[in-house]
Amino acid sequence: MATRKSQKVSNVSADELKGFYRDMLLIRRFEEKAGQLYGMGLIGGFCHLYIGQEAVVVGLEAAAEEGDKRITSYRDHGHMLACGMDPNGVMAELTGREGGYSKGKGGSMHMFSKEKHFYGGHGIVGAQVPLGAGLAFADKYLDNKRVTFAYFGDGAANQGQVYETFNMAALWKLPVIFVIENNQYAMGTSQQRSTSSAEIYERGHAFGIPGEAVDGMDVLAVKAAGEKAVAHCRAGDGPYILEIKTYRYRGHSMSDPAKYRTREEVQKMRDEKDAIEHVRDLLLSGKHATEDDLKAIDKEIKDIVNASAEFAKESPEPALSELWTDIYADEVPQSA
Amino acid sequence: MATEILMPALSPTMEEGTLAKWLVKEGDTVKAGDILAEIETDKATMEFEAVDEGVIGKLLVAEGTEGVKVNAAIAVLLEDGESADAAPAKAEPKAKTPQAEAASPAPVAPAAPAAPKAATLQPDWPEGTETRKQTVREALRDGMAEEMRRDPNVFLMGEEVAEYQGAYKISQGMLDEFGPKRVIDTPITEHGFTGIAVGAAFGGLRPIVEFMTFNFAMQAIDQIINSAAKTLYMSGGQMGAPMVFRGPNGAAARVGAQHSQDYAAWYAQIPGLKVVMPYSASDYKGLMKTAIRDPNPVIFLENEILYGRSFDVPVLEDYTVPFGKAKIWREGTDVTIISFGIGMTYALEAAERLEKDGISAEVIDLRTLRPLDYDTLIASVMKTNRCVTVEEGFPVASIGNHLSAYIMENAFDYLDAPVINCCGKDVPMPYAANLEKLALVTTDEVVAAVKKVTYR
Known part of the structure; x- marks a missing residue:
């Protein structure tokens, strides 16, 4: 982990900094609530929480423009909230209800929003990487100057299709930012035990793709790196790799006892590196916000999250007829 | 001694090709590796090289000739001192030509029975349309x-x-x-x-x-x-x-x-x-x-x-075929043969042979497997009361298995015999020509299956 976060706040305004605090806090509180609902049996199956990694998506969304696309793996709740998707719809999908983004048919790992340009939510490790490059391919084909953020973890970074994609993305100069969210553990296997390279982004050098490591516990550093990557892609210079060093506080999924690391290791990260505490400190020490301002934000977030949980409990289960819808899109016209 | 230069097979499925261009003329001396001709296959234009040295005695096939069968003699190569007259006036191919095995598939393409006559085609475009x-x-x-x-x-x-x-x-x-x-x-x-x-x-x-x-x-x-x-x-x-x-x-x-x-x-x-x-x-x-x-x-x-x-x-400006609509290639009354893709070659060939034995087969081409035109095949089985399916794929969990189950559930009372699935064999595809032929479904098997379900 890089030693310390930026103390200067020169590249953001006080309002933006407060916005980061709010957005990261929304993800954390939302995920805590999801964990709670899981424990109550209201959420089933796999549920992968994003707690600890909030600065990654919040920092990068600050670098994105309207129309830019994003795609990620199954640890996707944070990405959806950060790109502006409705917490009610996300939570109701987690509970498998009609009001969910996929009408309850996708679940935690498979959610999408065409409106917010969020292309999932993919359950197969690494599959979202060529898909993300394909979104960028479409943007380049349509010449609409959009950029795609293709997120994947340190675990997915060992999938062959990632390197097949690096090759073509570089060859065809696709406007895609490969965001490696390196939280140091691929499920229960540490990077040291699974990955030959200490710096995963350096693998891009083999394909001529520039990249860098970023302190993912510092939302300002993430935003600055994101802006650089976006500028590179938007200028038509091809793909860029951001290896964002982060940490997840919870297990891989809800059913993970996390025996592969010590409680002390986790606690040390929380105490010394927490991204939300960092912004809180910056806001208070820089006198950009008072304790009362932050309390008001805490209250607002708490209300939003509680409302989403209520919505997700109240929303009915999908109608039984939904079993047979959305298998095929509309029929094809037979003549021009 | 004069040797014949034969039309080469330049791809696994090539049966014939076009002799696009001669790059030598009669009387030219050639050595191994010299390019003799350009040959157009169905996939590409290839250069064809000499493998022996000698003098080109006679060019037997004019350049531009289409449909030259693989293994047909295309030129005569003379040794030094030989005269062109030493060559046979009309060269007979040394190796067996595809025609040599009339009823069975050609040796270069054992998977391919002869194409059925177009006369059996019932086009699904308006009568009078130019084709x-x-x-x-x-x-x-x-x-x-x-x-x-x-x-x-x-x-x-x-x-x-x-x-x-x-x-x-x-x-x-x-x-x-x-x-x-x-x-x-x-x-x-x-x-x-x-x-x-x-x-x-x-x-x-x-x-x-x-x-x-x-x-x-x-x-x-x-x-x-x-x-x-x-x-x-x-x-x-x-x-x-x-x-x-x-x-x-x-x-x-x-x-x-x-x-x-x-x-x-x-x-x-x-x-x-x-x-x-x-x-x-x-x-x-x-x-x-x-x-x-x-x-x-x-x-x-x-x-x-x-x-x-x-x-x-x-010849239509915008000719489309809808999904989920099977095509009846032959109408019949005694048995329904259901197939799709290359399987249709066996189905249609079998139907022709069965006709000679007095068995009238209805042949259905599914065309799309998803969606699948269940109505057409059930209507046909209700009419003929017997069914054989034909495909080249493996037999376990095959399309034929699925069709059999569907027909059993939906037309059981109409069946006078169990449905038989003619499939490829339950083995990885062998390379040897004779084994490959054995591994694929054959017209003989389709004919035998029909005779079995019609109790002939």
């Missing part, structure tokens, strides 16, 4: 090109589709017409480029992905099934993958176990996919146009042996 003979290859290309003219978001990607003009020459001329933005050569990286194509479909484009063969699509099957087929459902209808995956499927000829599998039953099992496996050139064209317009992922299973076959294709 022309086209190969499956040409019809397929025309279908893609017409749709690319119609919709700028349709593009073709795959290995060797652009500059090489297609490994099987399907995309011939398309790079010239549509340019490198829309006809895209990929690296050899099926998993990766398939994922990119699915992502491009999510992003609003209409990709056509060519697999050099569907055997290679196994590298990409996660993206086809988990990403392309399931996303519409998983997104509650918000986004899907309108695209076509196409390429040759099933056995070609003598290419062994890893290049000879029929994937019809695999893909037909997946909700979210549409699966097409045409037989005739008009269906290749009309179904390809429908596939490109379809807003769902379509698996389009082609056949290398059929690429070079000619059929009547209607």
Whole structure:
């Protein structure tokens, strides 16, 4: 982990900094609530929480423009909230209800929003990487100057299709930012035990793709790196790799006892590196916000999250007829 | 002693070719490695080299001759001092020609029974429509090109589709017409480029992905099934993958176990996919146009042996064939033979032979496996009370198994005999010519199955 976060706040305004605090806090509180609902049996199956990694998506969304696309793996709740998707719809999908983004048919790992340009939510490790490059391919084909953020973890970074994609993305100069969210553990296997390279982004050098490591516990550093990557892609210079060093506080999924690391290791990260505490400190020490301002934000977030949980409990289960819808899109016209 | 130079087989499925150009003339001295002629196969123009030294005594086939059979003598090579008269006036081929085994498939292409007579064709275009003979290859290309003219978001990607003009020459001329933005050569990286194509479909484009063969699509099957087929459902209808995956499927000829599998039953099992496996050139064209317009992922299973076959294709500005509508090629009363793709060659050949034995077979070409035209086949079985299915794929969990189960559930009381499935054998495809022939379904097996269900 890089030693310390930026103390200067020169590249953001006080309002933006407060916005980061709010957005990261929304993800954390939302995920805590999801964990709670899981424990109550209201959420089933796999549920992968994003707690600890909030600065990654919040920092990068600050670098994105309207129309830019994003795609990620199954640890996707944070990405959806950060790109502006409705917490009610996300939570109701987690509970498998009609009001969910996929009408309850996708679940935690498979959610999408065409409106917010969020292309999932993919359950197969690494599959979202060529898909993300394909979104960028479409943007380049349509010449609409959009950029795609293709997120994947340190675990997915060992999938062959990632390197097949690096090759073509570089060859065809696709406007895609490969965001490696390196939280140091691929499920229960540490990077040291699974990955030959200490710096995963350096693998891009083999394909001529520039990249860098970023302190993912510092939302300002993430935003600055994101802006650089976006500028590179938007200028038509091809793909860029951001290896964002982060940490997840919870297990891989809800059913993970996390025996592969010590409680002390986790606690040390929380105490010394927490991204939300960092912004809180910056806001208070820089006198950009008072304790009362932050309390008001805490209250607002708490209300939003509680409302989403209520919505997700109240929303009915999908109608039984939904079993047979959305298998095929509309029929094809037979003549021009 | 004078030796004959024979028409070479330059691809696994080549049965005949065009002698495009002689690069030597009578009286020329040649040595091994000299280029004698340019020969056009169904896939490419190839240079043909001398393997012996000598003097060209006689050119037996004029340049520009089409349809020169593999192993036919095309020239006579003399040793020093020999006169051209030493050569036989009309050269007889040394090796067996395809014609030498009239009833059985040609040795260069054991998987290919002779094409059935066009007289049995019941066209599905208005009477009086002008038709022309086209190969499956040409019809397929025309279908893609017409749709690319119609919709700028349709593009073709795959290995060797652009500059090489297609490994099987399907995309011939398309790079010239549509340019490198829309006809895209990929690296050899099926998993990766398939994922990119699915992502491009999510992003609003209409990709056509060519697999050099569907055997290679196994590298990409996660993206086809988990990403392309399931996303519409998983997104509650918000986004899907309108695209076509196409390429040759099933056995070609003598290419062994890893290049000879029929994937019809695999893909037909997946909700979210549409699966097409045409037989005739008009269906290749009309179904390809429908596939490109379809807003769902379509698996389009082609056949290398059929690429070079000619059929009547209607001359119409916009000829499409709907999915889910089977085609009755022959009407009959005693038995229903159901097949699709290359299997139709066995079905139609068997029907002709059975007619001579006084058995009237109705032959149905499913054309699309998903959606499947259950109504047509059930109506037919209710009429004939007997059914045989024909396919080249493996027998376990085959399309035939599924059809049998469906017919049993829905027309049990109409059946006078159990349905028999004629399939490929339950073995990896062997290389040896005799074993390969044995591994595939044969017309004899179809005839025997019909006789069994008709108690003859």
